[in-house]
Amino acid sequence: MAIDLTTLLPKRDDTYVGTMAKGLVGSEILRIAAEIRELTAQGRKVCNLTVGDFSPKEFPIPTTLGQGIATALQAGETNYPPSDGVLDLRQSVQRFYERVLGLKYPLEGIVIAGGARPIIYGTYRTLLDEGDTVIYPVPSWNNNHYTHMMGARDTVVVTSADHGFMPTVEQLAPHLSSARLLCLCSPLNPTGTMISPEVLKAICERIVAENRGRKERGQAPLILMYDQIYWTLSFGRTKHVTPVELVPEMAHYTIFVDGISKSFAATGVRVGWGIGPPAIISRMRDVIGHVGAWAPKAEQIAVARSLDDVQGTASFMETMKHRVQERLEALHQGFEKMREAGLPVRAIAPQGAIYLSVQFDLVGKAGLKTNDDIRKLLLEKASFAVVPFQAFGLKDDTGWFRLSVGAVSMADIREAMPRVEATLRAAVSGA
Template sequence: MKAPCVTGGLGVPVGLPPVKVGGGPTVHLGAVSAPRIPSLKEGIAMALELSSLFGPRRDDTVGTMARGLQGSEILRIAAEIRELVAQGRQVCNLTVGDFDPSQFPIPSALGEGIAAGLTAGETNYPPSDGVLPLRQAVLRFYERALGLRYPLESVLITAGARPIIYGLFRTVLDAGDTVVYPVPSWNNNHYAHMMGVRKVEVRTDAEHGFMPTVEQLAPHLSEARLLCLCSPLNPTGTMISPEALRDIGQRVVEENRRREALGTKPLLLLFDQIYWTLTFGQARHVTPLELVPELAPYTVFVDGISKAFAATGVRVGWALGPPSIISRMKDVLGHVGAWAPKAEQGAVARFLEDVPAMSGFLESMRKRLDERLVALHQGFTAMREAGLPVRSIAPQGAIYLSVQFELVGRAGLRTNNDIRKLLLDKAGFALVPFQAFGLMEDTGWFRLSVGAVSLEDIRAALPRVESVLRAVGP
C-alpha cells in the first residue's frame, strides 16, 4: 500500500519514513508537502483562527497566586466611564491617578532630551543600576533639595517607581514574613499577596488625615519585617506631620536595637515619596532621615519622575537606601528587565541638573494642581455650610482630595458603590471609593484625582453634584 506524493501550493516535497497503521499493513507516505515560510513581503495568505481553540476561560491553568490576585477596581470604574463617554455623556473624570497631557504636558526640555537621545542612538541596554549621569544627578538632587548625601552605591534606577516596591518586597521578604502598612494606601495589599507574606493593615482615621500614628502602629512592629509608609499619601492628598513621623522613626530604631541584641533580622522602612515635590500652602515635606538619622541603615526611599513631571508614561524611577539592600535589588530587578530606557535616563539626568528649568516647571505644576484641588475643596465646603452632607480635607500634597459623602442610609443608598454610581449617573461625576485602597468599610470616603481634568471641568461639575445632594435631602 503506497500513498501518493502530495504537493502543491507553497509546498516542498519532503520524504517521510513508512508508518505502521494499527495491525494493518505498512503505509508508505512518500513525499508530503511541508509549508514554505512566506517572506514578510508576501505575507500569510490565510491566518490561523485561534479563538475557537481556547474554549471557556479556565483558572486551573494559572497558579494559586495569580488566581487570588485581585484586579484593579480603578480600571473597572474606568471602563464604566468610557462606556458613558461613548454614549455622549459629559463626565468629570476624577478617577485616574494620571495626567491628561493636554492639561499637564511633560517639560518640553525633557521631551526634547528624550528625542535627542533616541536620535543619538541611545537605544541599547543601560547598566543594570542605571546610567552614571542619572545616578549622580539623583544624588545631587537629594543633597540639594532634601539635605541627604548618599554614596553612589545607594542609588538604583528603574522603569518607574513600581518596580522598586516590588523589588524591595522580593529582596527582603521571605514567605511568612509580616509587612505592616496603614489603610487607606496604594497597592501594598497586592504586593503582599504576590510575595505570599502576612499583611497587617492598620486602619487610620480622618482626624489624623488618614496618616498613621505611632500608637496605631506600635502594637504590630515587634513582629514586622517591613513597614510601608507614603507621604504625601495616595489616595488622600494628606501628609504625615513631622511629629508623627519622628515618633514612628524613633520606635523603629528602638525596635531594631532590641533585635540587634537578639541577633534577629531588622525592621525595614519603605518610604514612598513619589509626590514629595507636589505640596501646597504651608505644607512641607519631611523625610524620616531628616528627623531620625539613625534610620538610614533601615530605610529605602521610593521616588521618580512620574508625578513630579507629569510623566507617568516616561518610566524612570529610583530607589535610595543602604548599599547592601540596593545591590541585591539590582540583581533581582535585573532578572526581570526592570530598567528604564536609556534615552529617557539621559534626558532625566540633564533635566535634574537644569535647576532653573526644573524649578520653574515644578512651580507651575504646583500652581495648576492647587487651583483644581482648592476649587473642589471650596466647593464642597460651601455645600457643607449650606447643610448638605459632604465634607473634604484641605489638600496638602500629591494630586488628590479626600471627600466624604455622608449618604449611607439615605434614599436607599447602602454602600460606597451606591454613592459612586449615583454621582456618576446623575451628575457625571466620577470618583474612586476608599475600598480600592484597602479601607473596606462603607464610610462614604472617596479619592478625587485632578490630573486629567481642567479647572473648567471642575467648575461645571460642582453644581451638578450639589443638585444631586439636594435631591437626596439633608
C-alpha cells in the same frame, strides 16, 4: 489559512494558573477607569477624577525633557542601560537629593527602574520571605496586592479622617516587633494628606529602638519603605519631611520610593528610583535586572539632564504645583460651601499630591447602601467620576472617596460642581 483561535481559547479558566494568580485581585481603579473610557467613547462628557494620572493636554511634561528624549533616541541611545541605571542619572539624582532634601547618598545606594512600581515590587521581593509580616495603613495604594504576591502576612492599620488617614505611633507600636517591613507614603495616595514631622519622628524612634534590640539578637532589621513619589507636590504651610532628616540613624533602615511620574507629570515616561542602604539596593538591582524592569536608556539620559537644569526644573515644578493646587482648592471650596449649606459632604483641605479626600455621607439615604451605590449615583446623575476608598484596602462603606485632578481642567470642575450639588440635594430630599 490562519487558525481562528478567537473562540477556541477560554477567556478565563483558573485551572491554568497558580494559587497566587488565582487569589490576586485586579485593580478596582482601572476597572472604574475603563467604565469611564467607555462612556466618553459614547460621547458622554464626564468630569473624570478617577485615575492618578495626568492628561498631557492639562499637564504636559517639561519641554526640555521631551526634546531630550528625542535627541537621545536620534543619537542611538537604544541599547540596554546598566542594571542599576545610567551613571549620569544616578549622579544627577544624588545631586538632586543633596540639593533639595539635604541627603547625600552614595551612588551604590541609588537604583533606577521603569517607574516607582518596580521599586516597590523590588523592595518587597528583596526583603521578604514567605510568611514574613508587612505593616501598612489603609487606605493606601496596592500594599495589599504586593503582600499577597509575596505570600507574606499583613498587619493592616485602619486610619481615620481625624488623623488625616495617617497612622499614629500608638497604632503601629504594638506590631513593630513582629514585622519585617513597614510601608508609609507621604503625601498619601489616595488621600492627599501628609504625615506630620512629630508623628514620623516618633515612629522612626520606635523603629531604631526595635532594630537595636534585633541587632543584639542577630535578627534581620525592620525596614521602612517610604514612598514619597508625590513629595514635590505639597501645599501651603505643610512641609514634606523624611525619616532620615528627622532621625539620621534611619538611613540604615529606610528605602525611598521616588521618580519623575508625578513631579514632571511624566507617568508614561517610566523613570523612577529607589534610594537606601547599599546592602539592600545592590540586591534590589539584581531583582529588577532579572525581571527587566529598567527605564529606557534614552529616557534616563534625558531625565539626568532635566534634573541638573536647576532653574528650569524648579520653575516647572512651581508652575505645576500651582496648577494642581488650584484644582484641588476649587473642589475643596465647592464642597465646603455645600457642607455649610447643610448637605452631607465634607472634604479634607488639600495638603499634597493630586488628590482630595471627600466624604459623601449618603449611606442609608435615598436607598444607597454602599460606596459603590454612591459612586454610581454621582456618575449617573452628575457625570462625576470618583474612586471609593475600598480600592485602597478600606473595607467599610464610610462614604469616603478619592478625587484625582490630573486629568481635568478648571472648566471641568466649575461645570461639574452644580451638578454634584443638585444630586446631593435630590438624594437628601428623596427625589
